Amino acid sequence: MDFDLVIRHGTLVTAADTVESDLGICDGRIAAQGRGLRGSREIDAAGLFVLPGAVDPHVHLEMAISTAAGPTASCDTWATGTTAAAWGGTTTVIDFVEPEPGETLTHALAGRRAQAEGRAVIDFGLHMTLSRADHDTLAELPAMLSAGVTSFKTYTTYSGLKLDDAGLLSAYHAVGSLSGLVLTHAENDAMIQEATRRLRQQGRTDPAAHALARPPEAEVQAVEEALALAKAAQARLYLVHLSTSGAAQALQRAQAAGQHAYGETCPQYLLLTADKYEGPGFEGAKFVCSPPLRQAHDGARLWHALATGTIQSVGTDHCPFNYAGQKDLRLGSRSGVSPLPAFNEIPGGLPGVETRLALLYSYGVRPGLLSLNRWVQVCSTNPARLFGLYPRKGTLAPGGDADVVLFDPRREVTASKAVLHENVDYSPYAGLPLTGYPVTTISRGRILVQDGRWLGAEGGGLYVKRGLAGTPV
Amino acid sequence: MDFDLVIRHGTLVTAADTVESDLGICDGRIAAQGRGLRGSREIDAAGLFVLPGAVDPHVHLEMAISTAAGPTASCDTWATGTTAAAWGGTTTVIDFVEPEPGETLTHALAGRRAQAEGRAVIDFGLHMTLSRADHDTLAELPAMLSAGVTSFKTYTTYSGLKLDDAGLLSAYHAVGSLSGLVLTHAENDAMIQEATRRLRQQGRTDPAAHALARPPEAEVQAVEEALALAKAAQARLYLVHLSTSGAAQALQRAQAAGQHAYGETCPQYLLLTADKYEGPGFEGAKFVCSPPLRQAHDGARLWHALATGTIQSVGTDHCPFNYAGQKDLRLGSRSGVSPLPAFNEIPGGLPGVETRLALLYSYGVRPGLLSLNRWVQVCSTNPARLFGLYPRKGTLAPGGDADVVLFDPRREVTASKAVLHENVDYSPYAGLPLTGYPVTTISRGRILVQDGRWLGAEGGGLYVKRGLAGTPV
Amino acid sequence: MDFDLVIRHGTLVTAADTVESDLGICDGRIAAQGRGLRGSREIDAAGLFVLPGAVDPHVHLEMAISTAAGPTASCDTWATGTTAAAWGGTTTVIDFVEPEPGETLTHALAGRRAQAEGRAVIDFGLHMTLSRADHDTLAELPAMLSAGVTSFKTYTTYSGLKLDDAGLLSAYHAVGSLSGLVLTHAENDAMIQEATRRLRQQGRTDPAAHALARPPEAEVQAVEEALALAKAAQARLYLVHLSTSGAAQALQRAQAAGQHAYGETCPQYLLLTADKYEGPGFEGAKFVCSPPLRQAHDGARLWHALATGTIQSVGTDHCPFNYAGQKDLRLGSRSGVSPLPAFNEIPGGLPGVETRLALLYSYGVRPGLLSLNRWVQVCSTNPARLFGLYPRKGTLAPGGDADVVLFDPRREVTASKAVLHENVDYSPYAGLPLTGYPVTTISRGRILVQDGRWLGAEGGGLYVKRGLAGTPV
C-alpha cells in the first residue's frame, strides 16, 4: 500500500488502546494501523502520543447576547475560535443555533451554518436550541435530523430561552420519539431569581455575589427534574456543564436505575473554585460563568465521576468575553456614573477551547485521576459517539476522518494569554503550569499546526451532518 | 505488506470501535488494520463481527475438592475445559493456584503450571490463592510477580481458605504495596455458618435451602468490609462474582469516593434466579454455586451496573461437577441409606466457560442493555487489562497476539448439553435460545475452530506471564 | 381537689408515656394526672387506653369541586363529617379554605369559618390555600396569622390551584419569613398531563389507568423540587399525603442534611395497593384519589418512615364522594350515551376520617410496626404540635383541653359501611378486621360518644385559632 501520509513510530492512544504503531492516511481518511508503513509524506512521532483529534461538544462562537451595555457577542469568531481550537488539539467543535423569536429552525440553521462556512478552520457541527416547544417548532424536528442536527438544547433558566416543565417534557418527548438527544442546561431559574433579588436588595453588586446567586442546590434541583422528565418522556438526556457533587450523585442514581442519561463537565469546574471571585478589584468578573465556579469538594467528586463513568464527556462551554470592554462594561460606564456592571449584569462565559486537552492531561492523567484512554474518551471519542460523529470522528480506526493530534507528554508550557490563540484578553488558567501539550494537529489529512507553525486556512473546516446519538464508551 | 493470514471484509468490534476493516496477521500477532489487505491465507468475514478473543478471568479446571463422598475434582480438565472455552470464543483463561497447607507458593505454582502445560489448547494465566497471610507467605509475593502471577485471591468464607479481617488486611497491604491486584470472594462466613446450622436444625436438606443459607446480606456485608480494608491498605481490589444489588451499590459508593475497586459478575447472576433451586426432585442441585442464584431485581441491577461501569468484568467461575455421580453423591449413597447429600454437602459450582460470549450478546447486546463495545470490554478487554494481559490480549490493535474470534450475529443456537463441549453432563442454560454465536476462533494466529470443525491441539496453549494490573476501559 | 369528671383506672397513653393513672377534668380542661382522683362524675376506664383526642390535620368537608357531571361537593358536611370523626376518636380536624379567583383570603376565611360554625361537633382549624403568590395575596398573610391560620397549602398540580416554581418559591419565602408552615401537595403536573394524554390516546378510560397517569416518579420529582425550594426560601415544609418509597427517601435525605421538613402519609397509602383499581366493573373508581394507591413495597417503606421519624404525621385526606351518583356520574351519563366517566374525570378522594385511629392500631401497633406512643404521636400529638394546637390539643398534660378518647384494645370490629358514620355509600376499608376500637370520645370535657351512644351536638365544636408551628416529637 502507498499512503499519502504516514505518522511513524508514535504511540497510538485511543479510547481503548495504547500501542506502538504507525498510522497510514489516504485521501483524508485513516487507511491503516500497522508497523513499517511508508508514505509519500511521513511525520516522525517517536516519543509522542498519536490521538484522535479532540471533539469539543460545547462552544459558543460569535454568540450574540444583549448586556447592560447593549448588544455584543462572544469575542471569538468562527475563524479565531476554531484556530485556537486547532492549536489546542481540537479538530471538531459543535456550536449552537439559537433561533430568533418567530424564526423557524430551518431558517436559523441555514443562517448559522452560512456564518461559519468559509471561515471555520476545522470541521463543525451544530446543536439546535429549543426555546419554544410549540407544535410548529416540534414539527420541524424531522427536518433538523435530515439536515444533520440530531441534538437539541433546552434551558431551565435565562428568560427568552427557558422552558417550564411542561415545555421541557414536550420537547423531550418529541426529541426522544425521533431517537434524538436532548441537552439541558439545568439550573432552577426561580431559585436564581430569588437569590439575585435578595442579594441586590442587600446592596451586593460585586462579582463574588454571582456564586451566591446561583447556589449548588439550583443545579441539583434542576438536574433531578430534568432526569425525571426525561425518564417520563423516554428520551436520552445529556446534561451540560455539571458543576456540583450533588448533580453527579443525582445522575449516578438515575444511571444505576437504568436510565440513559449522560453528563458533561468542563475544565473550569474540575480545576477552578469559587474563591476566584474574590480576586482584586473587579477581576472576579473574569470567572463569571453559569453555573458558577464551586468548591474544591465539588471538583474532587466530578473527577471521580469522570473517571468512573458517571460523567462521559468534557466540553469547554467556550464563550469568551474580553475583560476590558465587555466584562467590565455597562451602559454609562464610560461616563463614570456607574463604573461597573453588577454581578448579574456581567456577560457570563469563559474562554477554554484551546486548553482542554492539555489541562486534562496535566491535572487528570498525570496525577492518576484518569487513565490515558479515559482522557481520549472524554475529550474525543465520547463526544463523537454521543453526537453522531462516530466513526468519522473520535477514533483512529481505518475509515474515519484523518483528524489526528500529536501530543508531546513531556512538553512544558505555562498557560498564559501569550501562548494561547483565543481572541480574548485573558485566560482563566493563566499561570497554570502544564506538562504535556499538543504539537501537531491534522484535520482530514491536512496539517493545520506543525511544531509551532500555523498551516491551516479559513474555510478549511466543513459542516458535518451528524447521525443519531450512539453510546459512549 | 504480505500477511500470513488476513481476515477480510468483517466488522471489527473492539472495546471502542465498530468499523469495517480487514485484519492482517503475521507471526501469530496482529500486524495491521486497514482495507484491501491481502495474505497467504484469507478468511472471508463478511457479515461477521471480528472480536479480540475473549478472556475468562475466573475458571476452576481440575480443581480438587473434598466432598461428603470423598475427594473429587471439577470435571473439566485443562484439555477439555480449554477446548470448550475455545469453542465459545474464549482464547485465554485465568485459573487459580491453591497451595496445600505447608506448601510454598512457588512450589504450588510450579505444580499447577506443569499440570496445565502440554494440555491447554489456549493460553492461560494463574492467580495465586492466599489462604494464609503469614510473614513467610507474603515474603514470596515478589517472586510471584516475577513469575507472572500478579493477582492474588482471598476468601472470606470456606474453612481452609478464609482469612479473618486481620489476615485480609495483611494480605491486601502486602499485595497493594507491590502494586498487585487483590481478588476477594466476599461472603460473611459467620452468617453462613449460623444460617446453615439453623436450617439443618429445622431439618432442611433440600437444595433450595442453599440460597437461604447464604443470604444476600452475607455478600453485602463482606463486600463492604473488603472495600473498607482495601481502602485502608491502599490496595486495588477486584471483587469476584458479585450477585446482589446491594453489593453493586456498595461498590458504586466506594468508586464514587475515588477508591480503585472493581467488580466481576457472572452470566449465572445476570440470567438465572433462585427459583431454579425449586426444580423437580434433586435437580436444584445443578444450580448450587456460591454465592447462590438470587432474585430478578438483583439481576436487573447487575446489568445496569455492568452497563454503566460499576462492574467492569464478566467471568464465568466455571467449576463444573456432573449431576450424576458428583452433585448427587454422598458417602454411602450407593447403599441407599442416605441417598442424597444435604444442600451444604453438594459440590458447589456451575459450568459456563463456553457460553459466556453468546449469552452476553443474546441477553445483553440484543435487548440494548449493553453496547457492542461494552460487550467486548467486559468479556475481553477489561479482564485483559485488569490482569496484566494487555496489550497482548484484549485488543485488535497492531502488536498484540492474534487471538481473534469471528462471531455471527445472526446464527441461532439453542443451548444444550449436545451443542456444548464442556465435559459435564448438563448445562444450566439448557433450553435458552441464542441469536449470535462464535463461529471461528483463532489463538496466536492458529485457527482452533473454523465453521464447526475443531483444528486445535492439546498443548497449543501457553502459560502467560502477566504484568501488573492496568486500568479497565 | 374536686373534679368535674374523673376518668379512673385507665392506662394513660400519650406521646411519651404509658402509665396507670386517673385523669381529672375541670372546666373542660385537663386538671390533673394522679391516682385516687375523685370527681362529680366518674368514668371507669379499667382495661382501656386513655388517649389525647386524635387530631386529623387533613380533611375536606363540603369541598366544592367541578366534575364532568357539573359542580358537586364532597359528601360529608361539617355536621356529618365531624360526627364521624368523633365516633372514630378524632376531636379536632383541620380543613382548608380555598379562595375563589379574585376573592381575598380574609373574605374566604370568614366564609369558610361561617360555614362550619354552628355545625361542627368537634373543634376545627383551617389551613389557607394559596393558589396565587402575587403581592396582594401574600400581603394578607400577617392577617391570616392573626386570625389563627398559620399554615398554608400549595399545590404543584391541578389547574386553578397549582403554582409554578417561581410561585412556590414566593409563597414559601413569604410564609417562611413569618415563621408559618407551608403544606405542599407534590406531584409533577406536566408528567401527569403527558401521561394522561398518552393513556387517553391509547383509548384508556378505565379506573386502573388512574395509577398509570400519576406515576410514582411524578411524586418523587415534585417532592425533591418542593424540598429544594423550601430550603432556598428557608421555610419549614410539610409534605402532605406521601405515597411512595422514593418520596420518603428524598425527605429523609433532606432531614439528615438539617432541613426542617416534615411528612404526612395516610392510611390508604399504608394499607391499600394499586391492585384495588382492578376491581370488578367500575369498582376501581372507589379508590381513585391523588396521589393514587401504590405498590406493597411503598407501603412497607412508609411504615418504616413513620416508625423511625422521617414521617411525623398521619392525616386522612378525607374527601368522600358517593360511588353511586358522584364517582360514577358524567354529564349525559343518565342518557346511556357515555355511561361512565373516564379515569381522569372521576372525582378524586376517599373517606377515612373515622377509621384512622383504629386502622393504625390494628395494622401498626399490634404487629409491632409502631409503638403505642408513636401511634399517639402520629395521630394526635404531632399534628397538634406541627399546626400550632399544642398544648391545647395533643396531650393529657394539665392545662390542655379535655379532648380525651377511651380506646378498648380488645374490641373487635369489622370495618363496613354499616358500622361507620361517614356520610358516603362505601368504605375503602370494608371487610378489614380490626382489633382495638375507640369507645368513648370527649371534647373539652363534653362526652360526645359513650359506649355506642351519641351524645354530641351540632355546633358544639369551635373554631380554634392556631399558633405558630411547633416541633414534632
Place this chain on the structure above:
Amino acid sequence: MDFDLVIRHGTLVTAADTVESDLGICDGRIAAQGRGLRGSREIDAAGLFVLPGAVDPHVHLEMAISTAAGPTASCDTWATGTTAAAWGGTTTVIDFVEPEPGETLTHALAGRRAQAEGRAVIDFGLHMTLSRADHDTLAELPAMLSAGVTSFKTYTTYSGLKLDDAGLLSAYHAVGSLSGLVLTHAENDAMIQEATRRLRQQGRTDPAAHALARPPEAEVQAVEEALALAKAAQARLYLVHLSTSGAAQALQRAQAAGQHAYGETCPQYLLLTADKYEGPGFEGAKFVCSPPLRQAHDGARLWHALATGTIQSVGTDHCPFNYAGQKDLRLGSRSGVSPLPAFNEIPGGLPGVETRLALLYSYGVRPGLLSLNRWVQVCSTNPARLFGLYPRKGTLAPGGDADVVLFDPRREVTASKAVLHENVDYSPYAGLPLTGYPVTTISRGRILVQDGRWLGAEGGGLYVKRGLAGTPV
C-alpha cells in the same frame, strides 16, 4: 390529696410535653401533675424547668485497666462519680460489669454490685460485658435477665474484649432470642492495629497520632458489620458512642429498611474536634478516647441524626483519668528515660458525667438544633426506655420514681475544673460558656442538691433491676 413534697409553679418539660404544672411527690414517687397542689414541703420552681432526672447509660466508674505504667483505674469512684452526676442533673447511671477471664457472669455481677452498693449516691444499673461467646457463658444469660441485667456489651476491638464476627453473631443470637438488647463498641480492630503499627514505624508517638490510628472508616466498617450481623441474628442493637457521619448514615439506612437498631453519641463527639489533639506539649492526651474526636462535619451530621431520630440517646462514656499521673504516666517515666507514653499507651477516656445536660441545652437546645422535648428524650427518657428503666425513670408521669431535676435556663456558668465535682484534674470542656444549668436534683424524693448545697449521702443510690428494652420515643 396531701403530698410529701410539691414542686410548684415550674414548667414541666418531659419527652413530649412542656406545660405549666405543679408536681406532687409521695413516698419517693411521682403522685400527681396538676395545678394548685400543696404539700408538707414545697419548692418554688417559678422560672425553672422541671425535668425527669437524666439517665446516663454509659459510664465507667472505678474501671480497672492495665496501662504502660501498670494497673490503674478510672479515677471517679462510685461515690465521687455519682456525686458529680447528681450535681449535673443525672439521677441514674448504668455502668458495666467486666468479668475476669474464667469468672462467671454471676460472680462478676455480684462483685461489681457489691462494689457500688453503699457508695453510690444515685440509683444505678449494670450492663454485662460479653468478652466470650462460648456455650457456658451464654447459658448464663437467663440468670442475668432475672438479676435485672438485660443489656449486653460487645466489643469489636481491644484484645481481651473483642469478639470476632462468629462470636458476635453467637452473642447477638443468644441475647436476641431472650429479647435482650446488645450494645456494641464498633471499630475495626484490624484497621486500627495496622494503622497503629504503621504510625509507630514512622516514629509517631504524639497524641495527635491517636486520631490517625483509629480512622473514621474503622468505625463505619464495624458499624456496618454489626448491623448486618444483628439483622441476621434478629437481635436489637444499640451502637454506643457513634462519632462519624458515615456511621450515622449506615445506621439510618438500616432503620429505614426496618431494622430495630439504635444509636448513642456523646457530648465529646458533638462538640469537640480532632484539632484538640494538637494542643501544646502533651495536652492532646487529655482528649484521648476511643473512638477519637473527629471533624466538624461529623459533629454537624451527628446533631442532625440526633434531632431527626436516627440517634436516640446521648451517653457520656465517662471514664476519667487524671492528666497528671495517669494520662502522662509510663513505666519508667519518673526516671526520665522515657518521659511520656506513646499515643497508643495513653489511658483512653474522658470525664463528662456532670456536664451532659447543660452542654446539650446550651449547644443543642439554645441554637435550635434540638427541641426542649428532644433534649429530655435523648438525655433521660430514651436511655430509660431502651434499658428497661421506664416507667420508673425517664418520666414525670404518676407512678414513677421521683427523680426530678430543676434546671434554670438562664443560669450562666463557665465550665471548669473548679465548678465541677468530677474527681479528675481537668475537664475537656473547660472554658466553654454555658447558659442554663441544673440547680436542684432529687432522687426518689430525696433532695441531693439544692441551690448549690449538697444534701446527698453515700449509699443512698440503689441497684435497679432493669426490665427488657422498650422502644425509644
